[in-house]
Amino acid sequence: MNMSRVRFSSEVSTDEDTASHQDNYHVEVYDEAPIVRGSNLRVVQDYNDTFMEEPDILAQYDDFHTIDWVRDRQRDRTRFRRMKRLKHGTIWERIKQANDAWGGWLVVFLVGLSAGLCAGVIDIGSSWMSDLKIGVCPANFWFNKESCCWSDDTAFDGSDDDCKQWKTWGEIFTGDSNSSASLYVLNYIVYVLSSLGFACLAVVLVRWVAPYACGSGIPEIKTILSGFIIRGYLGKMTLMVKSMSMMLAVAAGLSLGKEGPLVHVACCCGNFFSYVFAKYHRNEAKKREVLSAAAAAGVSVAFGAPIGGVLFSLEEVSYYFPMKTLWRSFFCAMIAAFTLKYMNPYGTGNLVMFYVEYDTPWKLFELLPFVFLGAVGGIIGAIFIKGNIWWCRKRKNSRFGAFSIAEVLLVAVVTAFLAFPNPYTRQSSSVLIQNLFRQCGPEDKSELCEYITNNKTINVNDPRYPGAEAGDGVVTAIWQLLLAAAFKLLITIFTFGLKVPAGLFIPSMAIGACIGRVVGIGMERLAFSNPDWLIFSSSCGKSINACVTPGLYAMVGAAAVLGGVTRMTVSLVVIMFELTGGLSYIVPLMVAVMISKWVGDAFIKEGIYDGHIHLNGYPFLDSKEEFTHTTLAADCMRPRKNDPPLTCITQDGNTVGELEQLIEESHFRGFPVIVDQESQRLIGFVLNKDLRIGLKHARIRNEDIVSASKVYFTEHSSLYSSPGQAVHLSLRHILDVSPIQITDKTPMETVVELFRRVGLRQTLVTHNGRLLGIITKKDVLRHIATLANQDPESILFH
């Protein structure tokens, strides 16, 4: 058995068909030795099959490497065709084939299910632990406050202090249930201490068990989805630690949300289940389809917004999003939302988190304050991004970064200490948002709804209700809300980036909701004081008091700040409207988000996630940013001026030993294969790794292959080796005979476009038909960084 006669069989006849008729190229095409057909075909097949039995080795990328989408897509289609042939095979083969066909749906189903379950557990756990800071349910200590009060028949509902079953820690320790200063202080101390404990536990878990569990995870997921490998980032350990420490961090009262991290958790589920199906496990490009769907499921469970989740995945995180994936992502998001709904963690039985229903529609003149809110949101977003990035850079570049545990504890103590006195910061951010979104009802006794009405039995339909004059509560609320917004903005700048899981959807929304509510109250009072102004009288008529709904302003403000921070657009509007169930408020939301993005872009071009991607130097080729420079491929290509020439392999003439030495000595990922050094005509590209494995296998399988054996990459290797010589080895089968080539004059904008759209890992550069150099994704990213006056070496590529 002579392994040297291996060649890639299927292509030969095709080549003959198309090339032979062109007489003018004829001589060149057949400058290799003619083929001898015959009994060696069996050997070829055999060898290829053996080689193909180890697809894992060929498929796997190293950590921190970029994936080659073109190659992975080709591999998937090859796998698909092989599968298809099984249709006429044995029953077992047919089952395998059916499993393969349904695998895509099954895996997203499982991902959706598990994402929903994780979200439910995290919701329940964090709400229980949050309440544990304030008190406990002595009868059923595993109940949170709401469940505890629901289990108590004497209580009217779960709100505030009507509930007898629930005891604050002060009440338990002192046995005293009357409000007193000492009780307040005791509760305060317990609150701060337990916050500290939770925070400590959270950061220790992250620090010692799974360091990847910190942060929101969205920048990293964007990078992974764009075709980068970060091993362990979506691992089982990360999943568990992230879930646990997320509950703890939320319970610690830190100014962070669990919504962003839920995307990371869902992606971990996606990664886990894609291991079950070979077609995803062994193909990084296919795996990213599952991860896109998982990201959609993450947002879906975070906000109960399946459509918004899909759009988020499409707009914000995904890179390669074929239409087939759209439908599967939607399915996945629905299953996740449905699972969560059946778990019913909010106890409302409602998928919608902050359900609102306002009695009065919004008026056209209100677009003006909405535009204002949008501008404010954009400015706040820009302040947040600049502040946060500045602080994170400071932390990264100074010795301060080493004290991550101390930092978390410090922030937790400061947060707890400052948050407790203000009722709007004491309650959890999501409860705050819910309260701010609400419109005042006749039964409402909260401060926000303290309006002066002459008569307590006043009817809701009475035009005097509920506008009227603002009571003391409302006045107090205004400055408390403003303080709360300022405090939250400041503390969130220092919180996002700590070594705990931290999302910023909810904190940003809370900031926006506070400001929005204040603006809303202001508008309400303006309308009440000046009912005869044209804009009010024309739109509101007699019902001047019920004309402005401050809750709607809170909603719009929340969207504006979130838009300013994340720079999301369509997906944000859809998430907001799914979150609130208010289909009729799309226009206000859209106006605010649009203005917010424009204003924000004027100050700082990138959103918080892109900011963190740049900060951490992830190799992310943004598909939204336009490449506007006039450089050419030749400017980006390697080798550069004064570099040694490009390392190429000629199609024949190299020995096994030479190639082994080349692999050993060079740090390149792959080598172009050329006809000969003189003409520099390209015939293909071979990966370093493939070459290494190919040579190793050849040596193992055939003892005749020695260091002096000649290696051929030609289509048809000369069959007969001279008696005295070593046998030949053909490595045609590991040669990528279809590398993408561009000319050196190609504008970089087209090159970037190619890299983005086709998902290249490298492209070869030719000049007048001769190979001139190579451009890898790394080169493109460095080139872009150089043009943007950034340090090209800051990009993380190992």
Added chain:
Amino acid sequence: MNMSRVRFSSEVSTDEDTASHQDNYHVEVYDEAPIVRGSNLRVVQDYNDTFMEEPDILAQYDDFHTIDWVRDRQRDRTRFRRMKRLKHGTIWERIKQANDAWGGWLVVFLVGLSAGLCAGVIDIGSSWMSDLKIGVCPANFWFNKESCCWSDDTAFDGSDDDCKQWKTWGEIFTGDSNSSASLYVLNYIVYVLSSLGFACLAVVLVRWVAPYACGSGIPEIKTILSGFIIRGYLGKMTLMVKSMSMMLAVAAGLSLGKEGPLVHVACCCGNFFSYVFAKYHRNEAKKREVLSAAAAAGVSVAFGAPIGGVLFSLEEVSYYFPMKTLWRSFFCAMIAAFTLKYMNPYGTGNLVMFYVEYDTPWKLFELLPFVFLGAVGGIIGAIFIKGNIWWCRKRKNSRFGAFSIAEVLLVAVVTAFLAFPNPYTRQSSSVLIQNLFRQCGPEDKSELCEYITNNKTINVNDPRYPGAEAGDGVVTAIWQLLLAAAFKLLITIFTFGLKVPAGLFIPSMAIGACIGRVVGIGMERLAFSNPDWLIFSSSCGKSINACVTPGLYAMVGAAAVLGGVTRMTVSLVVIMFELTGGLSYIVPLMVAVMISKWVGDAFIKEGIYDGHIHLNGYPFLDSKEEFTHTTLAADCMRPRKNDPPLTCITQDGNTVGELEQLIEESHFRGFPVIVDQESQRLIGFVLNKDLRIGLKHARIRNEDIVSASKVYFTEHSSLYSSPGQAVHLSLRHILDVSPIQITDKTPMETVVELFRRVGLRQTLVTHNGRLLGIITKKDVLRHIATLANQDPESILFH
């Protein structure tokens, strides 16, 4: 002034930088004559500017040509950079620049506005004309029935026969307002005759004024958006005729909807406004961004579904959809919906067309009938597609196609004749859908809600209400609905494809709603008769009668059939839920649509739009279909076996006369430019058209250029022509120096991927660095057709 020394200035230094350091390539790169820098630069600039002044000529594609996205994108960025430089120019230049920057938003705003206006006018017009068949409002003849009845104070509401102001034609002619047989017959005759008249007018308009106005337009728009030019398809005349004849066709009572054509109308608006802005007008690729947004606006106004519209544009019609377009499309869709809402054509003040609100949530066991409805929808969809395509092919291939006017009239008469007797087909499809979606209320007196209740004052909360036993009305309704569904299915098969504007959203939904309602009534009765069955008792408990809502089944059925016909997925679910306002019914809708698609795909792979694209042979490269064959680029490439070799131009050595002759004689769109015939090394690609214009201009501008002048495509032409010789002409500036090249071994799946994603018009095929052939989009489409056993010549390419 010697035009022969023209060269493309900016690239020279770049080339030097990158090439000179590579010693091994050094000799080759400079095989052209060295540059002589000097005073000629001014001439070059001058000439280039003049040439650039005629971008229209260079930009324009011929009718039925494919656009080159890569080139258009490059041109847009060049334009953008030129614009950017104006920032520091005069005020007028700055205004131009600001206009350019805001142009993108302004144009989608205008498109949204005009699409909304058109939709409003069409809605009002068609509803007025539809009612005109039945009667008239003598007091205000321009009122439709609803407005007429609203203007009448004596009427309770606009429903049925409570309205005194409105007179049927029979009443007017006879003066008799009592129901009688003769009145019925008279009304019947007027109904049929006016239908005929409207249909006649519609088809004559289309036939004689704007033939492109027929059909739904979606297959053509898909083709146009994929990068094909069909002049006049989106013209002003088409817009006007389509709007007019759409109203007439709807009023004629033909079984067609105005929703699909609205997408065409919106795209016409998009095309119209893109003429106002140079950046869209002169760039076909950019224009398609506006058209994508317009398509979203079309669906948005058709169904009052802005988000669904954007997803429809994304999933179904668009081809190249960058994220920037997503946000603009959403804006456009919102503006359109908002405009329509303010026009208020339905008189409900509601953006939502078929608003439903059911008292009872859906139960888990109902998923079973929903799956059944999905399967039925898929089967009906397949029947419809097969039937319609069969009939359209018959019409196309036989002499019958010539009698389009007669055919329309025949179908109109048959429709009117058969539709009148059945109350469910007599009313317009959208009213029918609305009625079928509704749940029965206590005040409901329609047949569909005729349940036997012992006591008229029975309370809604009473468990006996409204389930109870079905009355005679319901029993009658069942078979009438089944007849209506069968009739509509049959007649729509013959209607879609007539030479009138015809959409099939509404007819398909009507068919589905009929079947769904029947299934719903069946389930209701089943639950009523067997309340002790486990599935019913466990889910419904005591309120067995209010357990099943037949209206929901109608909704699900409508989605299922529409899904089966169009094979839309996410966008359909979102449209349905926006259409009905039922966020909580996403799961049933999704299940039905999913099953419907799977079942439908089992029978016939392509949706109705793709079917019509194939039928008409539009050159549409589907981005959703996977290319699964194992062919290589060499199999698809031209020249084929036995063809003459590829026509190439060498970089030097040709004379002006030779090239003029070549242009004259060949029918190719462009020619590869090579170093020399022997080595076949590629240096660029030149378009036939550019070459022709370039030569013509050169001759006009410089009289020294004669037929014997040598033409150079090299970077540096030899400056001094020998005294006796004619001057040289350099055409480097019209040479595309960055053509995309692939090797002949590239799998066709990768080639197709490149064509789809990058939007190529052609790619050059090399073998070992030598030019071997060319693949155009046309070749790819023919190759795909051949592999699918279709006639490759059926594809329409002029």
